[in-house]
Amino acid sequence: MSEKQTENATLTENETTLTGTETTLAGNEDATRTYYESTDVDRFYDIVWGGEDIHTGIYEYDAEPVADASRRTVERLADRLAGRLSPGRTVLDLGSGYGGTARYLADRFGCDVVALNLSEAQNERHRAANAKRGLDHLIEVVTGSFHEVPYGEGHFDAVCSLEAFCHSGDRSRVLSEAARVLKPGGALAFTDIMAADDTPAEALRPVVSRLGVDALATPTFYLDQLAELGLAPVDFDDHTPHIARHYVRLTADTRAREADLRAAISPAYVDGLLANLPLWVDATGANRLRWGIFHGRRA
Numbered sequence: 330m331s332e333k334q335t336e337n338a339t340l341t342e343n344e345t346t347l348t349g350t351e352t353t354l355a356g357n358e359d360a361t362r363t364y365y366e367s368t369d370v371d372r373f374y375d376i377v378w379g380g381e382d383i384h385t386g387i388y389e390y391d392a393e394p395v396a397d398a399s400r401r402t403v404e405r406l407a408d409r410l411a412g413r414l415s416p417g418r419t420v421l422d423l424g425s426g427y428g429g430t431a432r433y434l435a436d437r438f439g440c441d442v443v444a445l446n447l448s449e450a451q452n453e454r455h456r457a458a459n460a461k462r463g464l465d466h467l468i469e470v471v472t473g474s475f476h477e478v479p480y481g482e483g484h485f486d487a488v489c490s491l492e493a494f495c496h497s498g499d500r501s502r503v504l505s506e507a508a509r510v511l512k513p514g515g516a517l518a519f520t521d522i523m524a525a526d527d528t529p530a531e532a533l534r535p536v537v538s539r540l541g542v543d544a545l546a547t548p549t550f551y552l553d554q555l556a557e558l559g560l561a562p563v564d565f566d567d568h569t570p571h572i573a574r575h576y577v578r579l580t581a582d583t584r585a586r587e588a589d590l591r592a593a594i595s596p597a598y599v600d601g602l603l604a605n606l607p608l609w610v611d612a613t614g615a616n617r618l619r620w621g622i623f624h625g626r627r628a
């Protein structure tokens with residue numbers, strides 16, 4: 330089953346931009362790179378998200394700090410990989426951001442980590458943080474795209490990703506690359522922001538514009554793709570209530586820190602955020618988004 334057939338709703342309209350020709354994929358990657366390498370985005374993630382993990386959190390209580398809840402997501406995902414990781418084994422993190430996940434995995438399991446990420450600006454910060462934490466001997470930060478993973482078949486004991494596939498213009502290809510580089514018996518675990526299966530994509534288009542894509546995947550799309558790639562068993566821990574909490578929390582934090590943000594970030598970007606974040610809150614309130622952890626094993 331192709332991504333076109335299963336990914337949510339209006340792909341017919343979006344086919345020219347989302348079906349993965351090399352040209353459109355390069356455009357998709359350029360847009361993502363430009364987004365993450367902008368000073369505004371970098372400072373926003375630093376001021377509001379803590380500059381370590383940049384993904385949805387799993388909250389113990391509504392007012393828990395975003396950074397603490399985001400760290401819990403890494404812990405839960407790592408639990409799914411625990412049987413596969415130990416000193417001498419290697420995990421690949423796709424779309425590794427500032428390296429919060431890579432450092433956690435290296436620290437907890439003593440394993441080697443390859444952190445693949447499009448943004449060289451983020452990668453420079455990532456390498457500096459690894460050196461500061463004394464983990465640089467375990468973590469290799471590689472600049473590249475998860476649409477074309479620069480490793481051979483069966484290279485990794487595990488592959489993971491936190492909230493990066495939402496930026497992709499060809500999610501079938503990303504999953505097939507992830508499965509290709511896994512050793513037989515290797516584990517794949519990832520989180521992503523998705524649309525509910527019955528959400529029309531046009532309902533989310535203003536919401537997801539900040540991600541540089543027109544549509545999100547759905548849980549059914551990912552489960553079908555993983556099964557088609559021969560990963561088994563495959564499961565999805567549905568943590569959707571946390572994405573609602575997360576965007577309420579993020580919106581409140583952004584408003585509370587508006588003065589700090591305006592001092593450090595361009596006014597247009599702050600205005601855009603204050604207009605966009607409530608759309609995420611509305612979308613979660615209307616039950617239009619899904620979020621959770623996928624896990625599968627290469628046979």
Ligand SMILES: C[S@@+](CC[C@H](N)C(=O)[O-])C[C@H]1O[C@@H](n2cnc3c(N)ncnc32)[C@H](O)[C@@H]1O
Binds near residue numbers: 358384423429474496
């Ligand atoms: C929301 S951030 C998540 C970062 C990190 N996984 C975390 O949880 O802290 C999304 C990340 O995906 C990366 N990314 C997006 N498209 C990519 C691609 N085609 N190849 C590699 N990385 C990509 C971005 O550079 C960014 O670091």
